[in-house]
Amino acid sequence: MAKKTPEVPASSLADIAFMLLIFFLVTTTMDVDSGLERRLPQWVDPDQIDETPQINERNIFVVLVNRNNDLLVEGEYINIDELRDRAKEFMANPTNAENLPEKEPKEIAYFGETMVTKGVISLRNDLDTRYGTYLAVQNELVAAINELRDELAREHFGKPYDELEEDQQSAIRDIYPQKISEAEPKGKNVGGN
């Protein structure tokens, strides 16, 4: 029988690997960073603010959040669970109701001439509003628009919005734009006006 080659001691390899493992466990975090993506409006000097373009009353969806984290939508108290449906109804205006936003015809790729809503969501909060509430409201508004886009994508292309081509997505974005405007918050109670 040939001479046996001596075995390389592998017992300390485990220790080394454990050390590395513990190092990585301590210095890293598991959570993937994710969040609600938004774009802020361009900064305008308060002195040279020109007359803000007049928007028709029926085209604005007013959402107010006061310091007690209550919601006032279009002049009535509602629960946050109802906000998404209200916002969807406002943006879609399926029955062309008088009190919901106007629509204007627009030439859009894939769709031809389509009626596009002129609705704008206006969100205003108090300085003492909880951040958690503010984000929940933002989330519902973004969710409403995302759901409308998804429904349209399924109806027209037979696919969810995420799976569409880039230019198809952009066409849908033109029909349901994410128009959420945030006014400067009022220091006093915002529910008054």
Added chain:
Amino acid sequence: MSKFRKKGGKELPPISTASLPDIVFMLLFFFMVSTTMREVTYKVQIHLPEATELSKLEKKSLVSYIYVGEPLRQYQKTFGVAPRIQLNDEFATVDDIQDYVTAEREARAEEERPLMITSLKVDENTKMGIVNDIKQELRKAAALHINYSSRKRAER
């Protein structure tokens, strides 16, 4: 009967540990792939709010962070319990944000600058006053693309 006696008589061979490193390496690689390095040491307590419409921050190198929350217990003697802003490893005030954004922008390559995202990690019990101040400063610094960091909530 002899069957049983035989078993007790022989000595148990030692368990081979040769495969232990392989197992540990497997764990190691799992953790290396699935986790990310900590960016800073938190000096404030942050309990993120929940949301459903999340988008992931794809490129870590393009993201700069702003933390807002109550100072941790050991800093509360010096800094109080009111929510504070943390930039990098330091407590900061609202006025420091513009400088911070400029510094972050300088640190990136020119072609990456328009793609930069500011991630706001804000405790859910913070008042909006401080968040609004930050947003105004970010607008002044022209860092308009922001991301309200939040946790995933199951769809109702």
